[in-house]
Amino acid sequence: DAGVTQSPTHLIKTRGQQVTLRCSPISGHKSVSWYQQVLGQGPQFIFQYYEKEERGRGNFPDRFSARQFPNYSSELNVNALLLGDSALYLCASSLYGATEAFFGQGTRLTVV
Amino acid sequence: ELKVEQNPLFLSMQEGKNYTIYCNYSTTSDRLYWYRQDPGKSLESLFVLLSNGAVKQEGRLMASLDTKARLSTLHITAAVHDLSATYFCAVEGNQFYFGTGTSLTVIP
Numbered sequence: 433d434a435g436v437t438q439s440p441t442h443l444i445k446t447r448g449q450q451v452t453l454r455c456s457p458i459s460g461h462k463s464v465s466w467y468q469q470v471l472g473q474g475p476q477f478i479f480q481y482y483e484k485e486e487r488g489r490g491n492f493p494d495r496f497s498a499r500q501f502p503n504y505s506s507e508l509n510v511n512a513l514l515l516g517d518s519a520l521y522l523c524a525s526s527l528y529g530a531t532e533a534f535f536g537q538g539t540r541l542t543v544v
Numbered sequence: 545e546l547k548v549e550q551n552p553l554f555l556s557m558q559e560g561k562n563y564t565i566y567c568n569y570s571t572t573s574d575r576l577y578w579y580r581q582d583p584g585k586s587l588e589s590l591f592v593l594l595s596n597g598a599v600k601q602e603g604r605l606m607a608s609l610d611t612k613a614r615l616s617t618l619h620i621t622a623a624v625h626d627l628s629a630t631y632f633c634a635v636e637g638n639q640f641y642f643g644t645g646t647s648l649t650v651i652p
Contacts, residue, residue, distance in 0.1 A: 465640070474548075474632055474642035475587070488639050522586060524640075532577065533640060535587040 434459065436525050436536035444542045445513050453508045453539045457525030463487075464506040465533060466498055467522040475522055481506055482528060513543045546571050548635050550643035558651050560622050565646045567616040567633035575636035576616045578607050580629045581645075587632065591618075623650045 437456045445451050457464050463482040467475035477490040481500035500506045504525075510517055520540050524533035547570040557563050567576070575594055579587040591600045593609035593616060600607050604627065606619045616633055628650045633643045 467640075467642075474645050475640075477639040477641070480639060490639065532589065532592050534589065535579075537586045540584075 436523055436534055438521075438523050438536035438539050440539060441537065442540045442542075444544060447513055447515060447543055449513050450509065450511045451513060451541060453510075453521050453523075453541070455506045455508070455523030455525075455536060457504050457506070457523075458534055461525035461527055461534075462504055463526045463528050464500055464504065465524045465526075466506070466508045467524065468492070469520040469522060469538075471519070478508065510541075515543050517541065518543045546573070546635060546637045546641045548633060548641050548643040550631075550633060550646050552646060553644060554647050554649075556649045556651060557620075557623050559624055562622065563620050565618040565620070565631055565648075567618070567635075567643050569614050569616075569633075569635045569641070571637065572611070572614070573635045573637055574611055576609050577634045577636070577640070578616070578618055579632045579634060581632060582629050590631075620648075625650045625652060 466478040480488040591607040596611040
């Protein structure tokens with residue numbers, strides 16, 4: 433069985449640009465969450481989607497947005513990139529919102 | 545906001561020794577998770593603790609949960625080099641709240 437897959441695995445962007453990260457959950461999982469992990473810190477919650485609706489949002493600026501598609505895959509968009517957005521972005525899927533989450537391999541975003 | 549604290553933040557231990565990592569959290573929750581992260585990699589699920597008094601063991605690692613004390617422990621028995629990694633606890637509220645992480649280095 434395929435686990436949670438994220439693309440791309442690595443990405444380099446320039447300040448001010450926009451980026452889109454993608455996530456495909458485990459088959460049958462309807463909930464997707466996004467986390468930002470800055471080097472040396474624990475993951476910080478950004479968004480949770482369940483059944484294509486936003487169910488939770490962390491303390492991130494409006495430059496961060498996300499959506500979930502009918503096939504339960506998800507995209508995370510970040511506009512007007514800042515150097516501080518450089519991080520590992522993790523996607524997690526679960527059967528429904530409040531159960532064990534399985535994480536993808538992450539997308540390493542570097543903003544220069 | 546739920547806060548999760550781990551200690552120690554850094555742990556260097558010799559092979560064969562025992563040690564415990566502590567995870568304290570600030571508000572009531574009955575669900576706690578332990579994850580392992582190797583450098584540059586994603587999070588690997590180790591344990592899911594779903595009730596007060598839950599204890600789970602896998603190899604040299606054992607995790608327990610005391611919801612009344614809002615405390616979970618991850619005990620390492622007879623450490624080996626392969627256990628070197630960063631360990632995170634995560635508490636389930638309306639989202640997952642992760643601890644600060646414990647960077648474990650096992651020295652031969």
